[in-house]
Amino acid sequence: MFSIFHYNLLHRNTFGIEAWADRFVEYASEDELVRFVKTERNGQPLVHIGSGSNLLFCSDYNGIVLHSGICSVEELPSDSNDTVRVRVGSGLLWDDLVSLCVDNGWHGLENLSLVPGEVGAAAVQNIGAYGAEAKDFIEKVEVVDMQKGTLKTVANAGCCYAYRSSAFKKQWAGRYAVTHVTLRLNRRFEPNLTYAALAAEFELRGLSQPTAKQMRQTVIEVRQNKLPDPKVTGNAGSFFMNPVVDHETFAALLSAFPDMPHYKNESGVKIPAAWLIERAGWKGRSRGAAGVYDKQALVLVNMGGASGRDIAALSQSIVADVKRIFGITLKPEVMFI
Numbered sequence: 569m570f571s572i573f574h575y576n577l578l579h580r581n582t583f584g585i586e587a588w589a590d591r592f593v594e595y596a597s598e599d600e601l602v603r604f605v606k607t608e609r610n611g612q613p614l615v616h617i618g619s620g621s622n623l624l625f626c627s628d629y630n631g632i633v634l635h636s637g638i639c640s641v642e643e644l645p646s647d648s649n650d651t652v653r654v655r656v657g658s659g660l661l662w663d664d665l666v667s668l669c670v671d672n673g674w675h676g677l678e679n680l681s682l683v684p685g686e687v688g689a690a691a692v693q694n695i696g697a698y699g700a701e702a703k704d705f706i707e708k709v710e711v712v713d714m715q716k717g718t719l720k721t722v723a724n725a726g727c728c729y730a731y732r733s734s735a736f737k738k739q740w741a742g743r744y745a746v747t748h749v750t751l752r753l754n755r756r757f758e759p760n761l762t763y764a765a766l767a768a769e770f771e772l773r774g775l776s777q778p779t780a781k782q783m784r785q786t787v788i789e790v791r792q793n794k795l796p797d798p799k800v801t802g803n804a805g806s807f808f809m810n811p812v813v814d815h816e817t818f819a820a821l822l823s824a825f826p827d828m829p830h831y832k833n834e835s836g837v838k839i840p841a842a843w844l845i846e847r848a849g850w851k852g853r854s855r856g857a858a859g860v861y862d863k864q865a866l867v868l869v870n871m872g873g874a875s876g877r878d879i880a881a882l883s884q885s886i887v888a889d890v891k892r893i894f895g896i897t898l899k900p901e902v903m904f905i
């Protein structure tokens with residue numbers, strides 16, 4: 569176990585926010601974590617982080633910041649010749665996993681290439697991109713109860729997965745540390761071209777049946793063109809979730825804003841938060857060192873030296889304007905700490 573008191577979190581969050589934790593603890597195995605919870609936690613406040621790519625430290629953290637150092641990858645027996653089962657440590661970088669899977673001919677995750685963060689967080693957040701979501705490949709999640717130090721395995725159905733959400737983010741928020749995730753992947757590659765903009769990109773490149781490697785490479789290139797690199801400009805990807813409204817509310821909105829983009833789904837009508845923010849006049853605007861990215865209004869950026877409070881204040885102004893203009897309350901995807 570690796571443990572440091574009075575720890576600077578600057579390089580542990582992609583916003584590049586300086587904040588201090590009373591203590592930082594990284595465990596290398598689930599046994600180490602169980603021992604830590606049973607003998608050292610002593611009821612102190614605790615938050616588990618991954619790469620900090622969906623977090624905003626609004627102040628110093630008076631407690632323990634916990635991190636997984638479990639980076640194992642293990643192929644498990646599968647009951648089908650068509651699929652492969654892989655048990656992965658929660659501390660492995662998600663994109664390292666995707667790369668390894670593509671190299672091994674284990675398919676399904678290609679569209680999720682280059683999503684920042686670690687495997688444990690991917691199972692907590694139910695990451696999604698370009699028509700794919702982590703939940704479609706997760707078989708089970710192994711966790712440690714952070715109060716009792718007991719082990720538990722949660723099958724996919726028990727995780728209550730939804731859009732960028734799971735039981736680990738909702739009813740169990742803060743209760744469990746994810747130590748391992750078991751994924752079920754396909755041996756045969758079937759390109760997922762359900763996301764229209766990605767399909768259009770392949771058409772442009774004259775590739776109607778891309779290989780897995782071409783799929784991964786194209787997703788990486790598209791992402792790199794669209795999103796700011798956190799190593800250059802601090803950010804946490806999409807700051808807000810896309811709101812979903814009921815059909816009646818949407819009909820009223822559409823008559824007031826006939827060009828409002830929208831996608832119908834089983835729970836209502838999804839409206840792109842980026843469009844709402846842009847229409848509210850925030851795209852490319854900044855307040856001090858906190859700004860709205862000029863190429864994608866859903867991304868808030870640290871232009872250098874912003875504090876967590878600066879970013880939070882900017883986000884609150886955006887929420888207020890969107891509410892005033894459209895009557896919609898934007899919800900942050902980013903976790904405030």
Ligand SMILES: Cc1cc2nc3c(=O)[nH]c(=O)nc-3n(C[C@H](O)[C@H](O)[C@H](O)COP(=O)(O)OP(=O)(O)OC[C@H]3O[C@@H](n4cnc5c(N)ncnc54)[C@H](O)[C@@H]3O)c2cc1C
Nearest residue numbers: 618619620621622684685686688689695696697746804805
């Ligand atoms: C440039 C950029 C692009 C992005 N693009 C996308 C995208 O396309 N799709 C998408 O879905 N997301 C995207 N994101 C958001 C981010 O990549 C995901 O939310 C990711 O899963 C966060 O991983 P992390 O390891 O950084 O977790 P953190 O941000 O550190 O933590 C996120 C949450 O997970 C919890 N957590 C982390 N690890 C564990 C664990 N082992 N056990 C229990 N809880 C844990 C934390 O407590 C917190 O609630 C993007 C972010 C950036 C910066």
